[in-house]
Amino acid sequence: MTSVTRHYVLAAGGTGGHLTPAFALAAELAARGHHVALVTDDRGAAIPGKPDFLPAHILPAGRFGKNPLGWIGAIRAVLEGRRMARRLNETFRPSAVVGFGGYPALPALLGALADGIPAIIHEQNAVLGRVNRLLAGRVNAIATAYPDVARLKAKFAPKVHLVGNPVRPEVLELRDREYPPFTAEGLFRVLVTGGSQGARVLSEVVPDGLAMLPPALRSRLQVTQQCRPEDLEAVRARYASHGIPAELGTYFEDMQARLADTHLFIGRAGASTIAELTAVGRPAILVPLPIATDDHQAANVREMVKAGGARSIRQTGFTAPELAKQIQAIAQSPAALANAAHAAWNCGRPKAASDLADLVESFGAAPIQDVIRVGASPARSADGVAAATARVRGE
Structure with missing residues (x-):
């Protein structure tokens, strides 16, 4: 039997805190035979430790600071980043987009939501970050690193998955x-x-x-x-x-x-x-x-x-x-x-990368494909997306 090869986009802010778990997930997904692309900012594209197999796409993403005067420019940057993310979706055809927080993740996740692509967020900290708070109600699944996460509303519990924080294989x-x-x-x-x-x-x-x-x-x-x-x-x-x-x-x-x-x-x-x-x-x-x-x-x-x-x-x-x-x-x-x-x-959760990869793989394929793992097309299936979403939500 041959494994199903799928495409996934990982989107993360340009700091090590966001990118380290993204890199760990990328390595796990690649080891399972999938193709992975990274969306980040200039800092993230240049950060040490990025796997050689992982292409980086730099998208504009404005920062929403305390001064509202700067929000107009930030909104414009996010909208431009969203347009670029949707163009990437057209060519790369991801089965899911995974956001790891930070403003550079926002355009990619918004693009996924606009295109009907399953969106997953991973929260590394014990407090839900700003971008993840903004999108928590709209994404298909929320992966957490701690059993108790502040600012994560109780009503989202059905789609919350405790996986831990992926670390580098070495x-x-x-x-x-x-x-x-x-x-x-x-x-x-x-x-x-x-x-x-x-x-x-x-x-x-x-x-x-x-x-x-x-x-x-x-x-x-x-x-x-x-x-x-x-x-x-x-x-x-x-x-x-x-x-x-x-x-x-x-x-x-x-x-x-x-x-x-x-x-x-x-x-x-x-x-x-x-x-x-x-x-x-x-x-x-x-x-x-x-x-x-x-x-x-x-x-x-x-x-x-x-x-x-x-x-x-x-x-x-x-x-x-x-x-x-x-x-x-x-x-x-x-x-x-x-x-x-x-x-x-x-306190360690050594299977974090594997458990997160399992969650990510549950999107973008019909249930029968996940059982027998045969087939060839990495393209999205509307029926598969709906079925995977229903499984994660427990429907």
């Missing part, structure tokens, strides 16, 4: 590895990152906080920290003054290898970061970004903190003494740190 491979041995005499490896651009507050606080640890713990430290380019030398000098060995860089291409050896993570609480920490099982001290839209990073940490896999410190209270206190609490003994690692691991 990170997921680490899930079945044992937590690195942490003994009373061995090295204590700490990984510090602040998202794709780094975070200045981590550079200012973490070196001094680590220096305040008890000598028995401090003497075993081995730190890897991502910094902004302009902060690099100052952070290097600060670690040197404390006598703490630290490897610093603005970007680490082998982040998964470093995560594999990490005993404790310190950093922001972005959705992709938490997904990777829980997929691998690494305890963490998390500092939610205070300016994140709807304070979604603070919401992201709740499940992991409640399970005992992480501790959260608001940036206003993120001081060197507080950091040292929280590290000691989570790493007071080798057993305590290992227990926190296991708690983090239990």
Whole structure:
């Protein structure tokens, strides 16, 4: 028997938080024999990590800020992006369009809705984002990364699917590895990152906080920290003054290898970061970004903190003494740190990419095709779209 090859469009904003799960889904769909295209903005087309097989289509998408005077231009950009998305639909003929949030996803989803193509949204955070809130009532399915998502109306429950947040395959491979041995005499490896651009507050606080640890713990430290380019030398000098060995860089291409050896993570609480920490099982001290839209990073940490896999410190209270206190609490003994690692691991949803791909594949084919997986035409079937929509809605 031969598999049915279909076409799917993935639409995402130009940040790593939106694109990382999109890339993971693209890899899963491609592995199943489907053709995938990406819709994003200029930043997204150039972001590191985009699979070579994934063509990127840049569509205009205006941002709707607080000043209404800018909305006219934003609306024009969205409408132009919608027209371009519909032209892409004519030639690529996708079975479904999947949006991962961010304004660049809006035109593609609007184009799908206008053309009668099934539309699915995936929410990476524990608070439904603006674009996803705007379209939640019109799309065919809503995939979530957390069991509780704020600003997601209860009336949409029949089309909500908890799948988790897809992570990169190379990170997921680490899930079945044992937590690195942490003994009373061995090295204590700490990984510090602040998202794709780094975070200045981590550079200012973490070196001094680590220096305040008890000598028995401090003497075993081995730190890897991502910094902004302009902060690099100052952070290097600060670690040197404390006598703490630290490897610093603005970007680490082998982040998964470093995560594999990490005993404790310190950093922001972005959705992709938490997904990777829980997929691998690494305890963490998390500092939610205070300016994140709807304070979604603070919401992201709740499940992991409640399970005992992480501790959260608001940036206003993120001081060197507080950091040292929280590290000691989570790493007071080798057993305590290992227990926190296991708690983090239990929060992971390692089948997120596969489960999301299953949901996406449920659109665009007649039920008999999904059972026997034979046929050749990747073109949309009106009957198949209706049947798949009914299945997801539970009709």
